[in-house]
Amino acid sequence: MPDLSRRKLLAGLPALAAVLSGPGRAAPAPDAPRSELVYEAVVDIGPMVTVGDSPLGVRRLVPITGGTFEGPGLRGTVLPGGADRQLVRKDGARQLDALYEMKTDDGVILTIHNKVLIDDPVGGRRYAFSTVEISAPEGKYGWLNRLVFVGTLQALMPARQAVSIRVYKIN
Template sequence: MDNRADARRFGRRAVLGGASAALLASAASGTATAEDAQSPNGPLSEIPIVLPRTELVYEAVFDLEPTMMLGQGPLGERRIVPIAGGVFAGPRLKGKVVPGGADRQLMRKDGAHMLNALYELQTDDGAVITVNNRVLIDKRLDGTPYAFSNIDITAPEGPHDWLNHLVFVGTLHSMAPQPKVLIRVYSLT
């Protein structure tokens, strides 16, 4: 099989060929070597690279209460930010942020911030969706800041059940000086 022709036919994806099958077989039997995996023309170079795409699920503006300082811990400063409410909307759902959630924060000693927000969203049709949003705020090697998150969403059975079958990531943007944040949630496809 001509891998170049298949790569053209399937875009940038290559196909798993005989050499990769041989590597997988040797890996299963314990005879694969580090050189097999690192060779630029070796078997692993034929495994498809499939980059994830994202699709907007919703964006939400959260109204926040004042930050409560919880004191220094072994890993850094601990804080909690109560969520007072807000709104959210996306292509397939919209509604309000239910008051009562909170964002637990750890300001690490190395300068990174780890956030863990647990909250509920109520859709316009009355469904209550639970969200656990874990955010890392840090700096790239070039010094520019970023804030990305890994999000778990649990929806009730019914019209929003599709949310239970996806992987979610997100972004976080401060709306300072207002006590608000903007969160955008995307599904990986």
């Protein structure tokens, strides 16, 4: 019976890669992800409501009251009625969990679930990135159901009671 110990298997991986790639060729590397802008949304928000303390931090709720979005081949309005549930963690970082709908200019409703992590370290660069899930009906916008999206978030206050959200697909 062959010896299939973990050490022997791991030791054989470089040799296996060399055989698979052929003489004089390096083993193929996985593609590095690239991003491409899908849309930018300006999301209008209402007054923040503090919901209370929890063991993890302070909970807040921010109503989503409207807005607009636009990108290559995609544009429309942000519908009122969504909300951004926030947790201000004990370490100062903020976790945002926003759920809302957007209506394209041709009448299709998209559901957006945006989970954001914001950290403003003292003396450091602001970190505000998200993972975005988009749910669309099959058809013209069905491709939105089959990709991974990431985003950025920037407050537009005090000039406007809104945030700017840029959403990128990962290729």
